[in-house]
């Protein structure tokens with residue numbers, strides 16, 4: 050099975066056994082201006098200097114109602130460890146997620162199916178049955194007990210499914226009868242070509258929006274801190290956005306406005322439902338995010354006017370005041386990404402969006418720090434956090450490793466989508482001795498800076514995770 054893991058280019062993103070380069074310090078010189086602290090509302094109005102001396106990734110950021118202690122976010126990662134019925138394995142997944150929990154850190158869950166129809170991957174979890182909700186409840190509470198936060202990623206794969214996954218055995222659904230020109234894996238593990246999807250009727254589109262509502266309510270009941278709408282990586286929402294997969298002649302096809310209609314209806318329905326569940330006055334009501342992948346090529350995504358499409362979509366999202374917009378950047382040159390001009394377009398589109406921004410895609414600690422720093426100093430200043438995918442799979446204590454500039458363990462692609470603990474909960478933690486040595490090294494960099502010495506101690510307490 051493949052996923053939008055931008056995995057064909059490991060030269061940039063993978064970089065086996067690399068040690069975090071020392072060129073960007075984990076701590077800044079005393080008094081250095083560092084990062085923005087976004088204001089309580091979702092607009093970044095002020096730029097306040099961080100004087101703690103911490104590197105950009107270790108300055109706080111507000112995401113919805115959550116005050117995060119650092120900006121290293123765990124990206125959504127499909128791992129296929131649930132039951133064939135889509136019930137998360139509370140013990141196995143509970144261990145996996147809590148291993149990666151830090152105090153005040155944010156995890157975005159693996160993509161989670163909003164209905165049976167939404168399903169296209171064997172043993173991916175769902176959020177549409179009482180058993181699934183109960184299982185998730187145990188996982189979210191374990192994360193929160195350790196002081197961490199988790200958003201649920203809401204998923205409908207659309208034409209990325211196969212009749213073998215569909216409740217009625219019919220072909221999967223999509224905006225138009227255009228198949229992905231690739232193969233997919235079936236529940237028995239064999240490969241088969243993607244099928245030509247059935248074009249959704251207007252009534253069916255309304256029913257899917259209703260499924261998003263139900264799933265959102267269930268996510269709230271399961272104790273998630275928030276929800277993220279998956280609008281990236283060639284799944285149903287992305288299929289509606291792009292004219293390579295959407296050739297409809299009705300109000301969901303044609304103009305940018307029409308192709309973005311489904312996305313905006315889903316975001317509105319999810320936000321409305323989440324606010325109703327949390328209570329309009331509750332801070333938690335703010336915790337709805339969205340993930341997009343402009344210029345992503347995964348699962349045959351294409352558009353005749355990609356830049357203009359997102360030029361319409363992104364500013365139109367401002368009215369929702371989302372907790373964040375999460376963008377998979379087209380940074381990696383390979384099968385899933387466009388060239389440098391796409392990177393430029395996405396950067397300028399970032400300036401048209403007013404709220405917190407999570408960026409993802411092939412980041413290493415060094416360029417992640419630089420991205421956060423540059424955004425804080427851009428005009429207008431932007432509050433940016435960075436989601437890490439593959440590095441988080443292989444390094445359960447990733448934030449601590451980045452803080453200490455410790456070596457990063459390399460991931461093993463062969464165990465991304467297998468169904469047991471191997472490659473999942475058995476990934477190595479830094480040894481206690483390495484942590485002590487790492488702290489010592491940081492301390493000697495500025496021995497007279499007492500404030501910094503205290504901050505290092507505080508940070509270690511936040512980031513420490515255990516097997």
Ligand SMILES: Cc1cc2nc3c(=O)[nH]c(=O)nc-3n(C[C@H](O)[C@H](O)[C@H](O)COP(=O)(O)O)c2cc1C
Pocket residue numbers: 052053054055062124125126127128158159160202279281282340377409410411412436437438439440465466
């Ligand atoms: C094993 C694997 C599973 C993934 N599953 C999801 C997913 O469920 N939802 C999603 O939006 N992206 C998914 N992605 C994409 C990642 O969230 C991320 O955008 C991508 O891996 C690039 O970031 P990285 O270079 O830090 O790994 C997945 C990637 C990998 C490697």
